[in-house]
Amino acid sequence: MSISESSASGEIPSLNELTELLRSAYINLCISQELSTWLQELGESPHGTIDEQLARIRRHKPTLVLPAEPPARQALFHLLHYDADILRTICQELGIPADGSREQLARRVYYEVGCREGWIPPCSQETKTLFRQVCSLLLQHHAYQAVEQSGMLDAVCDLLMAEQQAMQQQPFQRDAFMAILVPEFYQEAQAAWLQAELARRGIA
Numbered sequence: 051m052s053i054s055e056s057s058a059s060g061e062i063p064s065l066n067e068l069t070e071l072l073r074s075a076y077i078n079l080c081i082s083q084e085l086s087t088w089l090q091e092l093g094e095s096p097h098g099t100i101d102e103q104l105a106r107i108r109r110h111k112p113t114l115v116l117p118a119e120p121p122a123r124q125a126l127f128h129l130l131h132y133d134a135d136i137l138r139t140i141c142q143e144l145g146i147p148a149d150g151s152r153e154q155l156a157r158r159v160y161y162e163v164g165c166r167e168g169w170i171p172p173c174s175q176e177t178k179t180l181f182r183q184v185c186s187l188l189l190q191h192h193a194y195q196a197v198e199q200s201g202m203l204d205a206v207c208d209l210l211m212a213e214q215q216a217m218q219q220q221p222f223q224r225d226a227f228m229a230i231l232v233p234e235f236y237q238e239a240q241a242a243w244l245q246a247e248l249a250r251r252g253i254a
Contacts, residue, residue, distance in 0.1 A: 062196045063189070069206050075184045076177060076210065077157045080170055084122050104130050122169040125230050129156040136233045143229045163226045165217035172214055173207045181206065 063071070078100065085103040086096035094106045107114075107127070116124055129137070137155035141148035146162050148155070164170035181203050185194050197203060 062193045062200075065202060065205060065209075068185075068197065068202055069209055071188070072181045072184060072203075072206050073161075073210060074157070075180060076173070077161045079180055080164070081126060081157070081160065084126060084169075088119075088123055100130070120169070121167055121227055122164060125160055125163060125227070128230055128233070129160055132156065132233060140229050140233070144226060159230065162217060163230060165214045166226045168218065170214065173211045177210075178203055178207055 081100055082103065085100065085107065089096040089103060089106055092107065092110055094110075096103070098106075104126070116127060119127075132140075132152075134152040134155060137152060137159060138148040140159050141155060144159065144162055146158060150158070161170060182198075185197055185203070189197065
């Protein structure tokens with residue numbers, strides 16, 4: 051049973067279901083916080099959904115010096131506009147699951163590489179507060195109380211911390227970041243070649 055089905059039925063979710071839900075919420079928090087800080091530096095409103103935040107950043111693309119930005123921002127700028135095929139290829143290169151929607155794939159890659167590179171902050175007391183807010187919103191009251199009393203929130207934090215530590219110990223961390231950048235370089239090279247070819251033929 052999925053977490054949404056557990057929520058609708060009032061049943062207490064399993065530890066695996068709860069971990070999946072709260073991992074997703076944590077990734078979204080990390081992405082939103084990074085984009086908010088970036089927008090504030092650009093003099094833009096930091097509010098809105100992740101898509102809205104990214105759209106405001108993209109308006110600054112002509113003046114952005116992207117290679118000078120922190121790796122987390124470079125990763126977000128590219129990942130959140132790659133299509134699903136490119137994201138699946140990146141997942142396969144990283145050795146992580148390549149199923150799911152484009153949004154799920156982008157967030158999975160960001161989390162994996164972010165943990166390896168160290169830009170995903172470890173779970174903290176703030177994380178537990180977020181988890182409680184998510185659970186209180188999605189679970190019926192008695193299920194939320196059961197989750198609190200059972201210590202499942204602490205268990206999820208412990209699981210995610212162990213998961214993050216394992217990712218940080220992965221070798222070739224810089225290769226993981228390059229797996230995000232290479233498709234963009236390839237697309238730019240293709241565009242430059244096409245522009246040159248059209249000019250050569252007098253079409254451009």
